[in-house]
Amino acid sequence: MAAFIIKRLLHSVIVMLAVGFVAFLMFNYVGDPINNMVGQETTVVQREQLREQLGLNDPFYLQFLRFAGNAAQGDFGLSYQHRRPVEDIIMERLPATLELSIMSALFALGVGVPMGVYTALNRNSVLSKVFMFVSLVGVSLPTFLIGILLIFLFAVQLQWLPSFGRPGVVDLGWWHTSLLTWDGWKAIIMPAITLGLFQMTLIMRLVRAEMLGVLRTDYIKFARARGLKNRAVHFGHALKNTMVPVITVTGLQLGTIIAFAIITETVFQWPGIGLLFIGAVRDADIPVMSAYLVMIAFFFVVINLIVDLLYFAVDPRLRVERPGASGGH
């Protein structure tokens, strides 16, 4: 198990180096960094000085090592647009995106799993057919359209929920949250549903398919033959066996949720890193873009690591057998 974790950590480092390299290339070769920083009236001599100062004349590998070293410490330089350290801007925006992502992941799991279980256990009921139809809609509709439809219905027509923004933010010093106020909750509902609807339908369909497969297995038949109660068979035996693929997909989808919050944040003007990234692309703010890239990669790597560890928790077959624990023949 320890060896497995070390191996996984090494993999993660390699992935991060590769992504960092792409970010570095972007930094240095998408346009001229000096041109991006200075105004038109800067002389050639001044430019050359700045170039020397910033170490841009150093050999390629030295520049990359310096970039990687700085990035590892969370230093991505100054934003061209905001004239402030990139990491400060990102840390300001990150809580909004993480809160939104986690709420939509909880929504996707909390609704998707029960719906999947229900549709698997009651395949022919009317409600199951309704769920399956809704899930088809959820899979087919693009995110921005769902967002706009929700705004039209709940903000414009019914006027129950605000159509944009993140009000009611409470600053906790190291974090600022909108989940401590009623206004904040009202504002996060629609973006969270918009962002999580696709994942919810995906999880529902996955749970349903896995559950149907597991219900056909011999150990479920044997569990029934032993006279176990339906509840024990369905939730104790069947559901737990569907969890490995569900954890995998949910984990990967959580990364996707964070990365693709861009569209939802744009539709709802949610002040997270997605919105920041869109602004950075518009203004060719390379440091912000490369920092965003590295950060998203970091999330994916961390989530993958957690997913791998969860496998161990769920499936005993993966746990390394200690000598003596087996025996028999």
Place this chain on the structure above:
Amino acid sequence: MSDPLLKVEDLRVEFPTRRGTLVAVDGVSFHVDQGEVLGVVGESGAGKSLTGSAVIGLLEPPGRIAGGQVILEGERIDNLPYERIRRIRGRKIGAIFQDPLTSLNPLYTVGRQLVETILTHTDLSLSKARDRAIELLQEVGIPAADRRVDSFPHQFSGGMRQRVVIALALAANPRLIIADEPTTALDVSIQAQILALLKRLCREHGTAVILVTHDMGVIAETANRVAVMYAGRMAEIGPVRDVIKHPRHPYTIGLMGAIPSVGSDVERLSQIDGSMPRLTDIPTGCAFNPRCTKVLDRCRRDRPDLIPAGTSEVACWLYDDAGAAADIPAAQPAPGVAHVAG
């Protein structure tokens, strides 16, 4: 003799499909006495496993019992509501399935699965149930049971797992165990051990067994009586010695001729021409008539019921005295019928 433990009367199992209804088990009747071992043999698709599943109420939908009765200890159980039949499973009728590798939930320790079964059927406390689980594992011959109780199924070998499965089936001391090919998936060397274990435990507990298998050797070693099934119907049923030594139904005769035996110097084993008909085109009359070497005209017309013949019962017109006398035996099977391949 008192009432039999289990009585199955005219059981019919159907599978509705798009191309019409398939009758997988057709008019099967038999009984099982207290503590006896009834072997059920037949080729794949003869309906022997389905008969077992139907008795315990575990037919996979869309399969369903379309007719007949299953009577356990005088009480009809085939039409019980789900919750009532659930209480019978495990407590009155246990089951053992073919593949011990897939019969146990891989995510739970064997102890947990045993305790869960015990708690479902008894009022024992958790710690008492655990003691009972260890006892059961000892009883089925798992070494160091008090330690192995916390092992996961994948940490046991196939034979050991089948022992665990037997322990699970016996956990609530059922009156009857339906063992569906319990040794087919195991090594030959392990098969004998598992059979001996099953036989010993059932004798000790007074548990009756329906032993479904296609292995005549297993039947000969284990069963008191044997039922031979063909194309979803009962062909012959009787004491195991009788059926093996003096088979009566032409199908059983063919079956016995196809078994090699040590010591006999038969050069060539006999075979039954053709194969079992598919469920979609079972011939009228006796289902075996196209392959039967002693076919009568009547066999193509009327379906024979079980007819007492000696100590056995046989579903064959040859043993219907009145019928055989009235009918002229066909000297040769009609051309094109004898060798119909399924």
